[in-house]
Amino acid sequence: MISRRLFVAALAVTTWRPKVLHAASPAPASDGELVIATYNLRYAGDLSPNAWPDRRPRVKALLDRYQPDLLGTQEGLYQQLREIAADQPAYDWIGLGRDGGSRGEFMAIFYRPDRLEPLEYDHFWLSDTPEVVASSTWGNGVRRMVTWARFRDRATGREFYFWNTHLDHEVQLAREKAAELIRRRIAALPPDIPLFLVGDFNAVATANRAYDILAKESGLTDTWFAARERRNEDVNSFTGFGPLRHEGQRIDWILARGAVEVRATEAVTFRPGDQWPSDHLPIVAWVRLSP
Template sequence: MSATPTAVHDLPLIGPVAPPFVHVMTYNLKSASGRAPHSWWKRRPLVEAVLQAEQPTVLCTQEGRFRQLIELREELDGYDWVHLGRGGGSRSESTAIFWDASRLSPMAYDHVWLSRRPRLIGSRAWGAGTIRMLTWVRFEDKATGKDFHVANVHLDHRSEKARRKGAQMCLDVMSRFYGPAVLAGDFNSGPGDTAHRVLTRGGLVDAWSAAERHLTPEWSTFNRWRTEPVEGGNRIDWILVKSGGRHQEVRVHQAGVNTHSEFDLAPSDHWPVQAVFSVGLR
């Protein structure tokens, strides 16, 4: 049933979930290099308020820089994370993944650059406006014993070819994951665009379409710093899922776009997207 079209002001939208449910959030934090009136030192308390209220099981971030993410990590009690800057080491932005360490154990992880040389740190191709990468983690759920993968990506903002090729690389990575998997991130394009078609025709399912319940309207996730959300615009931040074999089906229970703001200030120029799923629950 559709929600009444009003912005999310009260937190949480979802909040912490108990097993066997998994709460995943994708959040483009906007780089800490932003200037007034959207400086990181002003936005940080708002971002922290959202994360502390929602307590996602897995948090996929885009654009965060190392110092910025360290600051968030200090406020996220009980979370572990994996990070690598797209320029290598702590340099530049990243596709860092955080997780609730009391619930999930990391079993493996890797980083892939979206280029013709995916193992070459800092490589790019196809007219991309900047370096683009994907980070993935394989988790074991301590509560249920089930394994699943989560991949986090940030596709290019400038080149449609880079987005299409990047989406195909994402699909290739996801196809190598045996069992359930989630792909989340900022895709810089909306449903129906080429990147979305590549992924959904390749076997992934948009969690928004699959959700049993929408907690919000389909807000445009790129808010351009406006505090009032817009319905019917581009939802460029997605969560996609794929099921595993028998007893490993992914079921999406809820999905929503979190439009919380305070003091006439948006926490980021993107609204975070959230979903709750389970594996093998009938």
Template structure:
């Protein structure tokens, strides 16, 4: 069963993040760079009045996604029941997401990724408004909230990292779309500038728009339609409305994949349908990417992390977190709890180096926390700024009656 998580840093830190879970088969080049197939797909929310309902579309969508087998999918517009339906029909994928109205409420910008290939190192959400940390906030003329879900991934095949940012701009307010583009551009300053970024979304505006110009100005992002070696179905648009095989034509590319610091091999709009049934009222955009050569960094290795087995804790009881690595690290741990809509200003708890290369810390359960399957994540940074994270194999059941 998939859970909705927040990160508990010592106690409780952030708003809810959902994890829900095809084996990696990406082609690897001789140089060790792996191809990365990314898809952006507006799934159309579950509207019973649509000419093609979600119940009719789901089998077509499942067949399509299993055939295409993308590595990561940035989805837009799906409601919680749809997020779970996609999850149930895509074995081997995990997902990160949050309803735009908080918890499981409203549409999700869910990111699906191959669990066997990618490890999420960080993840968060923000709202496209003047108060981006306020759940469900609006500011710029849009009547419904718009948001971003992002994650920092590590590719297990190459040990290379990248950010994946997924969004859905407003369909009515041009001002909101422009302001949203400006906020996303500004928020890139929070990322490590040496790590590539992939931006997916339904931007509800064509490539010639001001929003697109903002995001591609000064080499902020590159558009694969300008840089890719191969362009497939360039004459199509991306909104089909369940009946337009052309997707509105070449000038109606409102769904994009933009990239920063990563090479684009191909880009495609796929106008797949099955006997007149469309998986969605949008066509997906698919890009095949190749990591650029990045300067190798020596990240600290986390060894023999405990607990290795699941633990049950009552209020007042503690768990010992311990691992081995090189000496002189800054080490902290955080707890990922299956809770929703909880926020706190607490910080990560330290792990102390009690002996050379031996790090130990403790976490004590409190009476107000009830959780099943909480995860322990250890984070380390060396003196050169190289970092690493690892999740303990053992999970925590806290104040759970068996």
């Protein structure tokens, strides 16, 4: 039975119908493989053509195409998440607003219950008082948090953790302190259970102290570099709804700990109707938990 610690939003499950992947994306997941993703959705606050009602069908088309088993989202507001869930009835989701309850942005975790069974989940805030809802103590004007869950893979019986976060976009000290807090909390978990840490870290991979703390000093591996195949490896993961830039500045990461094989990873440049679904690119990884 799932341990319900704070809040969960769950929606109906229907039959999942596979759809064709984009020609430039890796082959569909093989038996025992998991497709995991991180995606900053961009909150609902822009004008057309980037207003949420315009972007909603683009997000749907992207998720239909890539069909992740597990997706960590950032910036989504409660109504946005409800609409995504309505568009993707094969998913359930876990989340709590960073301002408490349904208020503020969520670090939501969408998962396919036909494949994954949630065993426990919780949330904490990136501050000196992480158990205090909506706390912020490091000079950042925006509250930051982690939502995490432990899952059992119904296909293999393996258990693993999935952590989802969004570090501050302005204050480097807050990013570093958040990374240290996450590092300490991950270190306290059973080391034999694999773990994924995903999110928008607002820090360029390999070029920021927060990355060093998490990807070099925490026993975590960046799946981007561990992958046997990388797609669109020179693109920036933040577009700002503008032209795609080829500087290799990836601020959205999927890190892993434990016996995890990474077949492929991709910075998704799919643009339905030649319009971006969000101001970030989703990062997708095709992984397998080793026996």
